[in-house]
Amino acid sequence: MAGLFFAVSSQLDVANETESPMAAAGFQPVKPDLPYYYHPNIKCWTDWFDRDDPSGTGDWETLMHLRDEYPGRICCDPVDIEAQPVYGGIASPPNVIYKSDTSYGFICRNGDQSSGYCQDYRVRFSCSLKYCSIKRPVCWTQWFDRDNPNGTGDWETVVDLKKQYPKEMCNYPLYIEAVTTDTLTPAVFTGEAFY
16 A cells, blocks of 8 residues: 655644644544644555355355454455455356455355365455554654755655665555654645655
């Protein structure tokens, strides 16, 4: 998953009754007591789950059974589901899938297959970032500033930052937060255009 995740300036009062600029821009607080916001369209994925095998009538990876076996590890309102054979890739030959949705889960019935059986599947669910940041807290690097806004702009690219600050960034960052160096104003409020 990739997206923008912004921290607001400590000058803003999250508990204030008036709507913050971040909330007005469509962002929501991660937790009421923290000044961190996320956009609700940014999603993350749970771990992969495999609770059933295709013996018997098929492979039944239903939400009800998965929640029983993995309590607290699937959000209450998943927004998407992915299923794939346990050993990766795609089913060969492709299986006829009876059901795959965020209300019920995933079902592949052996009787629907020309081969007479389903592959063994695993599933995962997409949840809102709010759920995932509570389950897996986001960890942040130090602030980086490798370029100045002269010439063609201020170029703070991941590739260049990794070269200048080796071993200080993870290989696959999930979020980026950008603020001005002088007043720590979130970049989205500067009125400037970004790539």
